[in-house]
Amino acid sequence: MADLEGAFQMSLLHPNLKGVILQYGTAGFRTKAEELDHVMFRMGQLAALRSKKTKSTIGVMVTASHNPEEDNGVKLVDPLGEMLASAWEEYATQLANAEENQLTVILEKIIQEEKIEMHIGAFVVVGRDTRPSSLKLSQTAIDGIISLGSKHKDYGLVTTPQLHYIVCCHNTNQMYGTASVEGYYEKLSKAFLELTKQTPNRTDDHKHLKVDGANGIGALKLKEMENYLQKKLLISLYNDGTAGKLNHLCGADYVKVQQKRPEGIRMMAGERCCSYDGDADRVVYYYYDSASLFHLLDGDKIATLITTFLKELLTKADLHLQVAVVQTAYANGSSTRYLEETMKVEVHCAKTGVKHLHHKAQQFDIGVYFEANGHGTVLFSKDAQKKIQQLVENQNASKEQINAAKLLMNTLNLINQTVGDAISDMLLIEAILALKGMTVQQxxxxYTDLPNRQVKVKVADRRVIDTTDAERRAVSPPGLQEAIDSLVQKYSLSRAFVRPSGTEDVVRVYAEADTQTNADLLAHKVSLAVY
Ligand code: 16G
Ligand code: ZN
Structure with a gap:
């Protein structure tokens, strides 16, 4: 038996007062900040155990992403920067909900089931977003880490993807990069500057980008990063956190869901703009056309742009690597059709939630994954990375091949492969547009998005809805899928699905059709079928 008496005594300073039942879901724990003190302490403990188990550095990120400022949350980051292993999500839920006097029992159980040797050293890195509650909550997580005799390093204010990057650097002997925020800026800016070197004709106009920082951590970090970019990108930053409230009427989630520009940003027709979310792991682009019509370029458009670019480079390099795109059920039908039919790329559909997409994308030489909401990245297999590196050094290859391989290498270095990253994705998009001499309109x-609509439905118990086929079909309650099928048949180019949300107590309905009116009608009728 491990000696957990000291840990128990420390836990008494962070009691589970409210008795709210929480579940470790796709985004970790997320709720009102005042309900999270004991959860943070216990997640610090779990991170220490996970570190002992994996003999690796583990991350604890305090954030509630795009949720309102009053909320907060916590996510654990696994050794290579991935999401916490599923089996441990269950431990997280048990620990978070345990009664005071059960805490030691549950810790013991985890230690035994996982055969954790408590004498092994542990190291946990901690980061937090800009929410007013985040500092105190991260200190509580650190108390939890210390309570199990683990060492830690507090990285303070960082974006979620920066913390994922830092964890990965720690566990790869700094092969992935230097484990610091400066190391991150250096790695990404070097790759960006190399890529844009090849675009001598870029005018200041082309270099100009307006960024909505959602009044969050992304704004703060982009300001720091700007110095590294040597004016090769001219950023006007809005919603930088100095005046507005986090995620309030701004940010990637607001823009995507409302399909309109955020408050606090001045936009002229044709200007390229983008929005981050509250922890800067998502980005969406948009612009107004000359008829004042708003155009959104979401995760699907981003995936398409990046895939096109990669395929072109692979052809030039004469490298035979398989590129696949992973989407979710929310991907616009036009994007899937374009990728499959025009670009001849394999497209896969995964369940909502980054871990599902990430996992699927790992199966290919190059796996591009994006959720329509703007969260995504590109994964290169070890073998693909090696082939690209070898081509860069191959003296028998043609100049064109080597140049394409160098562009691929810099692309690889610009991408945060651990998780979707607004800053990294934005820099890659900017580099691609520059290299291709493309405007945001082009x-x-x-392809043209099919009109679509998302609605939420409040139901007594969202768990009665069960889905299959990557959430595209409902298997329960009985009759629901048949009802959806018959509604869908009434519209052309239509598709609809329902799924229980993993982050809110609602059922989500998605519909698309040939016109906006029809998409709205279909979404409405499907939501009535859900009741
Ligand atoms: C979480 C997921 C995000 C997903 C969203 C769906 C991660 C890190 N985040 O925020 O990818 O799009 O949940 O929310 O996996 P929903 O289940 O409420 O629709
Ligand atoms: Zn986020």
Missing amino acids: WDAI
Whole structure:
């Protein structure tokens, strides 16, 4: 038996007062900040155990992403920067909900089931977003880490993807990069500057980008990063956190869901703009056309742009690597059709939630994954990375091949492969647009989105809805899928699905059809079928 008496005594300073039942879901724990003190302490403990188990550095990120400022949350980051292993999500839930006097029992159980040797050293890195509650909550997580005799390093204010990057650096002997925020800026800016070196004709106009920082950590970090970019990107930053409230009427989630520009940003027709979310792991682009119509370029458009670019480079390099795109049920039908039929790329559909997409994308030489909401990245297999590196050094290859391989290498270095990253994705998009000499309108014109609508439905118990086929079909309650099928048949180019939300107590309905009116009608009728 491990000696957990000291840990128990420390836990008494962070009691589970409210008795709210929480579940470790796709985004970790997320709720009102005042309900999280004991959860933070216990997640610090779990991170220490996970570190002992994996003999690796583990991350604890305090954030509630795009949720309102009053909320907070916590996510654990696994050794290579991935999401926490599923089996441990269950431990997280048990620990968070345990009664005071059960805490030691549950810790003991985890230690035994996982055969954790408590004498093994542990190291946990901690980061937090800009919410007013985050500092105190991260200190509580650190108390939890210390309570199990683990060492830690507090990285303070960082974006979620920066913490994922830092964890990965720690566990790869700094092969992935230097484990610091400066190391992150250096790695990404070097790759960005190399890529844009090849675009001598870029005018200041082309270099100009307006960024909505959602009044969050992304704004703060982008300001720091700007110095590294040597004016090769001219950023006007709005919603930088100095005046507005986090995620309030701004940010990537607001823009995507409302399909309109955020407050607090001045936009002229044709200007390229983008929005981050509250922890800067998502980005969406948009612009107004000359008729004042708003155009959104979401995760699907981003995936298409990046995939096109990669495929072109692979052809030039004469490298035979398999590129696949992973989407979710929310991907616009036009994007899937374009990727499959025009680009001849394999497209896969995964369940909502980054871990599902990430996992699927790992199966290919190059796996591009994006959720429509703007969260995504590109994964390169070890073998693909090696082939690209070898081509860069191959003296028998043609100049064109080597140049394409160098561009691929810099692309690889610019991408945060651990998780979707607003800053990294934005820099990659900017580099691609520059290299292809493309405007945002030309990018948007690659395909036309099908009109779509998302609605939420409040139901007594969302768990009665069960889905299959990557959430595209409902298997329960009985009759629901048949009802959806018959509604869908009434519209052309239509598709609809329902799924229980993993982050809110609602059921989500998605519909698309040939016109906006029809998409709205279909979404409405499907939501009535859910009751
Ligand atoms: C979480 C997921 C996000 C997903 C969203 C769906 C991660 C890190 N985040 O925020 O990818 O799109 O949940 O929310 O996996 P929903 O289940 O409420 O629709
Ligand atoms: Zn986020």
